[in-house]
Amino acid sequence: MTEQFEFTTDKNQEDHETVSDSGDTSVFDAKTRDEAQQIIARYPEPRSALLPMLHLVQSVQGHVSAAGIQFCAEQLALSTAEVSAVATFYTMYKRKPCGQHLVSVCTNTLCAALGGDAIYRKLSDHLGVGHDETAGTPGEEGSITLEHAECLAACDLAPVLQVNYEYYDNQTPEQALELVKALQRGEKPAPTRGPALSDFRGAERQLAGFFDDLESTVAGPSAAVETLRGAQLANERGWTAPSMPDDVELPPVPEKK
């Protein structure tokens, strides 16, 4: 019998959204079940495997469906409520089917001030969608899910955006628009740093810990000149951090009442 259930989410920017679909786990084939077991085997306790398991689910379905929730619960001997609580907490787990590509525009303070808001507006106008919405049919070639992102830890290269979590640094609205148009044509322009661009499901597979072509996955520049500049200057000028003695006295900790 197929279980029907729904979970309600609240991701601070939107009203409550309800996702409901079939909890039939037969969508996960023998290969996926084997890979789930491989993930579980990495940890002393099966429940510790939940985060990569949810990424594995997204690599198959493009989002975390009710079937995905049920699948994780069965594999990890958790309740569906426990899995739902985790899946609805983190923004990287999508409750609606994602496009072929996920475009995340940083609109946090520094990027916003340097053009991130303008980039987001440009892409939103072009795609005709807003946050967490998809232009085109999810999963089909050229479909794009757009989202606001909080700081992507690349402030020295602001404004930045990511496609499937790969970085495109120092963007202008025009460059970002050209990038998205290329994605819609089925092209995969090279990210500024990191490996060649995959698609959302491919990225999710890597986040689950499966690297079908490890060499190409780790290819590409891994750090920007701007990021290394401080270390280079310190090196050139002979600056070093003060040494830290091993026997530092720890400050007293107030007693707990």
Ligand code: FES
């Ligand atoms: S504010 Fe955009 S990367 Fe930090």
